[in-house]
Amino acid sequence: MRLRIELLRFILRKLTAALPLLFGVTLVSFTLTVHFGPDPVHALSGKNPTTADLAALRRELGQDQPFWIRYAGYLRRLATLDLGHTETTGEKVRDLVARTVPVSALLLGPGFVLGTGLALLLAMFAAWHRGSRLDRLITGASVAGMSLSFVIIIIALQAVFGVWLGWFPVRGWEVTGPASYLAHVTIPTLAFVLASIGYNTRFFRAMLVNAMNAGHVRTARAYGAGPVCIMFRHVLRGCLLPIVTRVVYSVPALVISGSLLIESHFSIPGIGRVTYHAMLSGDQPVIMAVVGLSAVVFAVTATVADLLCRLADPRIRLA
């Protein structure tokens, strides 16, 4: 019972500690996309507006308010998902986001899971055979993989599978069932795995090798435990925290750049392509929503992942 109260207080304290972070990311996204953003007043007013017209419009939009009042208004709109309408089609930004995010998730989800999983297996293999020729091969290949730009991978896959072989569609997203989904998701998944596997393998291997030096791993081995048991039950648990942190922190870099690049290049109607078009046409409501929401979602995810790690690790005191 006492433990449960302590646990609850620990969770509450962790979540409170995330508040400054939320304040920071929303402040930066407000300052950049709303405060310094282009002035919508001239676009909204009719032909030849008088100074009084402009002032009235500013008052109507709340632009005459001080910075902090406007920031509070921005927070309220983010929290209630009242994000306005896009400037291009007039669709509600909330509906646009709700329509396109699932496409991106379906597009990149398999690649993210496979890229992380395969890298973990490769890293375990390399760490177990540390110092061998295979280990050197895996480590060397992952440095080469790290040096391949996402852009190069996308164009190469487009050339090989789209132009030469013609096995998979490389444009559009006409998903009607499992078969067409698999056909469309293959190239993005390959691209994502190739782009992430180098970084991940190298990092995971370093963490695993370090964790393998622990005494209890040697003991388990002396008792005759097999490689799979040792790796998953003893080694992986010893370095779960840096690995989970790494995977979570690779989301903004890899997933968002991946969705921007893949969707804009292959014309896939996900959130990445929406952002890409908004960025080229200067569509403020969309940019405001995407930057603000993704920063908030990421800050919350990172905090929760941190919390889960600490809860999973009994060595970390709750007090």
Added chain:
Amino acid sequence: MTENPAIPVRDKPQPIPASGWIAPLIVLAYVIAAAGVWLGFWADGWGDITGDMWAAPSSDHWLGTNRLGQDILSRAVAATATAFEIGLLVAVASSVMGGLLGAVAGHYNGSRLDELILWLKGTIDAIPFYLFVVAIAFALQGHAMAMHLAMIVAFWTTTARIVRAETMRIGQTGFIQAARAGGSTPARIIVRHVLPNLVHVLLVQATLVFVAAIKAEVVLSFLGIGVQDSISWGLMLAEAGQDIMAGQYMNFMVASLALFGLVMAGSLLADHMQDRLDPRSRHRRTTSLTRRQHQP
């Protein structure tokens, strides 16, 4: 005796491997290519139309021409200079910023100032990098330096984190405490005693930022929010994306090989520098390449 993977193996001191010499030499070749462009020796005609559309390699155009009839080799070499301009500017600026803020935070660790710097770092790390660039480009209304500014602001955080930790470690040692007891001001301790002992950390980190900046430039230019009014590997790859639909691969091969070579050599150089310059590196948990970097 068979080697038991579960028993710690002490690393033996090793001679510099072949790649330890190859990487600096490759980087040097790129430096010469870039310096030649700055001094006006070659590649100043990268924008001139000097041949037919998609001409095959010849004595006039060693690597052929692009869709407009511009020389691909000149463009790739001129793009090397662009890559170095961006990489060096971002690496130097973010190292200065990260070094100073990290040292200040580490020296005053636990204070309000430290908390403020950590908050700033956490905030910037939580904003997805490419969206951050979009937001800054948006705020600066498409200014040509928006990308550079965004990279500097986003990339100092890793340097600051490492410098802060090292500063805290050095702060425990005798000579810093002696300097403090001798009445040195905090500014003097940081500039005269802490930072000179972190030169190797800053050098390795600056090299990694250099590589990360070049990779990020390629992605941003490819997306159309990077380099403007100039030539870069990212812009060449954007062209190449169209070219390959017409079965023309030269632009793609040249730009991606040039990019891959510099990024790979730069990463290996950073790794070797870490091994050679840091006396404690053999006992380190991670090498420089396993640090969390921005991954474009």
